Amino acid sequence: MGEGTLFAPDFSPTCYWHDLTPPPELSPGAQPGRAAAVVIGSGYTGLHAALVIARAGQAVVVIDAEDAGWGCSSRNGGQVSAGIKPGFGELVRRHGELHARTIVTEGRDALAWLGAFIETEGIHCDYRVCGRFHAAHSPQAYEKLAKGLERLPPEFRDDSFLVPRDRQGNEIGTEIYHGGIVQARNAALDPAQYHRGLVDRVVAAGATVAPRCRATAISRHGDGVVVATSRGTITARHVVVATNGYTGRLLPWLRRRVIPIGSYIIATEPLDPAMTARLFPSGRVVTDSRKVVYYYRVSPDGTRVLFGGRVSGGETDPRKSAPPLKAEMVRLFPALSATRVSRSWMGFVAYTFDTLPHIGARDGIHYAMGYCGSGIAMGSWLGMRLGQKILGREEGRTAFDILRFPGRPYYYGRPWFVSAAVSYYRWRDRRESKATL
Numbered sequence: 477m478g479e480g481t482l483f484a485p486d487f488s489p490t491c492y493w494h495d496l497t498p499p500p501e502l503s504p505g506a507q508p509g510r511a512a513a514v515v516i517g518s519g520y521t522g523l524h525a526a527l528v529i530a531r532a533g534q535a536v537v538v539i540d541a542e543d544a545g546w547g548c549s550s551r552n553g554g555q556v557s558a559g560i561k562p563g564f565g566e567l568v569r570r571h572g573e574l575h576a577r578t579i580v581t582e583g584r585d586a587l588a589w590l591g592a593f594i595e596t597e598g599i600h601c602d603y604r605v606c607g608r609f610h611a612a613h614s615p616q617a618y619e620k621l622a623k624g625l626e627r628l629p630p631e632f633r634d635d636s637f638l639v640p641r642d643r644q645g646n647e648i649g650t651e652i653y654h655g656g657i658v659q660a661r662n663a664a665l666d667p668a669q670y671h672r673g674l675v676d677r678v679v680a681a682g683a684t685v686a687p688r689c690r691a692t693a694i695s696r697h698g699d700g701v702v703v704a705t706s707r708g709t710i711t712a713r714h715v716v717v718a719t720n721g722y723t724g725r726l727l728p729w730l731r732r733r734v735i736p737i738g739s740y741i742i743a744t745e746p747l748d749p750a751m752t753a754r755l756f757p758s759g760r761v762v763t764d765s766r767k768v769v770y771y772y773r774v775s776p777d778g779t780r781v782l783f784g785g786r787v788s789g790g791e792t793d794p795r796k797s798a799p800p801l802k803a804e805m806v807r808l809f810p811a812l813s814a815t816r817v818s819r820s821w822m823g824f825v826a827y828t829f830d831t832l833p834h835i836g837a838r839d840g841i842h843y844a845m846g847y848c849g850s851g852i853a854m855g856s857w858l859g860m861r862l863g864q865k866i867l868g869r870e871e872g873r874t875a876f877d878i879l880r881f882p883g884r885p886y887y888y889g890r891p892w893f894v895s896a897a898v899s900y901y902r903w904r905d906r907r908e909s910k911a912t913l
């Protein structure tokens with residue numbers, strides 16, 4: 477594919493959402509040297525923790541090494557889900573039925589709570605409960621989805637239904653899949669607008685949000701902590717680490733427990749809305765059952781396809797991740813073969829070794845992270861819970877509190893195995909798909 481046919485004349489290796497909502501302009505002026513809490517990371521997790529603490533009348537400083545929201549929280553796919561990766565059967569096997577139920581319930585609560593939060597706060601972010609179509613890439617994958625649904629306790633399947641292959645045309649304009657499942661409560665939003673709405677509310681609650689201020693060390697100091705930053709030190713009673721896929725050397729214990737994995741998206745040039753309506757007749761967001769997942773949707777204005785996937789483990793050049801994404805998009809939707817790519821971007825999500833999110837405190841340092849690529853609702857929810865925990869409130873308890881946060885021997889935060897794993901799983905996905913053609 478020549479660059480001429482691949483990239484639109486206005487191509488930019490930047491995030492589509494930032495066209496409409498650039499990073500918030502926050503004064504990098506003097507930051508307080510003392511606060512009740514310092515929050516490291518200004519994505520959904522950190523901002524929700526800060527909002528709860530600030531609204532309780534306590535002084536909070538949120539710092540970010542880059543612009544506010546520079547991590548995943550302003551450049552994701554905008555697909556809002558319950559955010560629990562393992563299936564119910566797997567959760568029961570690992571944690572027992574009772575705990576499995578509390579984990580699934582918490583994911584569903586997070587999804588419902590986020591919609592209510594956005595509505596109550598009046599955040600304009602194109603939030604829409606559109607449902608998700610999760611497509612099966614092989615007949616076996618469809619069988620697996622059907623069995624998974626059957627095994628779910630009835631109270632957890634009220635919003636889900638199977639769509640067999642002969643009816644999938646109602647959901648999606650491609651013949652490639654073998655049916656799928658609809659989860660009707662899933663939603664879509666504009667992630668950067670949601671982030672902007674949060675920043676505005678955190679600032680209005682009295683917190684300081686300091687961009688371009690990197691935490692470089694954390695040390696205990698009596699009952700509290702001292703956070704050394706690129707712009708001076710902050711003494712606080714509490715510190716919250718909300719760095720997810722960008723957790724660096726600052727905290728080796730956490731770094732050994734999260735695996736940063738690249739996630740990539742392209743936005744097409746504008747299309748006739750009649751075309752996007754043909755490709756996405758139900759207007760739902762879409763994911764598929766491949767291990768190396770693809771996720772896609774239409775932009776809120778109905779004119780572009782936003783097509784995402786894990787096409788690499790760690791590539792950081794969006795010009796290089798665009799061609800394989802475009803190729804996959806065209807394989808699914810041949811009608812888009814002449815459509816060019818207008819934006820391409822990426823970010824690092826945080827996987828965990830048990831594919832569950834984690835929240836807790838270690839040596840007085842509070843953290844929540846590891847959303848495995850689905851952190852819009854769960855990151856917001858656990859950030860909110862973290863804020864309540866810091867205030868000593870009972871409702872801050874979560875189903876994840878008692879989970880051990882697993883690491884692996886010889887893993888120190890450099891995921892040398894990810895590229896090989898992505899290649900292996902991609903080969904397996906292709907073999908499964910081909911076996912059924």
Ligand SMILES: Cc1cc2nc3c(=O)[nH]c(=O)nc-3n(C[C@H](O)[C@H](O)[C@H](O)COP(=O)(O)OP(=O)(O)OC[C@H]3O[C@@H](n4cnc5c(N)ncnc54)[C@H](O)[C@@H]3O)c2cc1C
Nearest residue numbers: 517519520521541547548549552553555691823850851852
């Ligand atoms: C391309 C892409 C698509 C995605 N699509 C979806 C989706 O459709 N649905 C979904 O639910 N999730 C999706 N996600 C994941 C979701 O965006 C994240 O799970 C969520 O935003 C995590 O929020 P967070 O606040 O925990 O971390 P982030 O938003 O990543 O914020 C972490 C911040 O910490 C800062 N930081 C790190 N170290 C330091 C330091 N030492 N000092 C100061 N600051 C520091 C970073 O600069 C960064 O801004 C996607 C992610 C990507 C990259």
